Amino acid sequence: MPLGRWTPLRHPEIDQVAIDDVLHALADPTRRRIVRMLIADGDRPCGTFGLEVSPSTLSHHFRSLRKAGIIRQFDSGRQRINTLRVAELDTRFPGLVDTILDSAPD
């Protein structure tokens, strides 16, 4: 049975997303780069970002973004796909993600 091979990934409901988690998640240049790549190119699997960090560090960054409500992750075959929740976030914190990305030089 392929279902149940993975622990289901937890995603906060948008009204449970905490501003402190969003700010901490975006206070890192690698995580901002992930968000910028998702904005530019749309959904993509974890292994395709070409970032020069170790797999465990990369997993940590994706987990931070997921727990902060900034991305959703779902498993498709052997790939874990990442998708942005910026439209949802924007209903809760209008303009926040854009303003942070505009402020960061990276």
Added chain:
Amino acid sequence: MPLGRWTPLRHPEIDQVAIDDVLHALADPTRRRIVRMLIADGDRPCGTFGLEVSPSTLSHHFRSLRKAGIIRQFDSGRQRINTLRVAELDTRFPGLVDTILDSAPD
């Protein structure tokens, strides 16, 4: 000689302020409350904020805000006065502090 009784307080130049430090500093409800009180009431000494946190925790919060370039602190007699650098910050990160404060429910 009253001068030299304190170690001079370090303040980053505005062009050295790091976005990551600003985001971490504002990812805390007590620190946001300090900023909101300074916006509402202007400069005030550390001991007058009426926050229910220990003196050491309060010192930590003020230090985080100072190192992130959000406040300046200077000693006047026996008091340490806090003053906002939001106008300066706004030249470097337009709208960032306001957008974060508007996003936070506290």
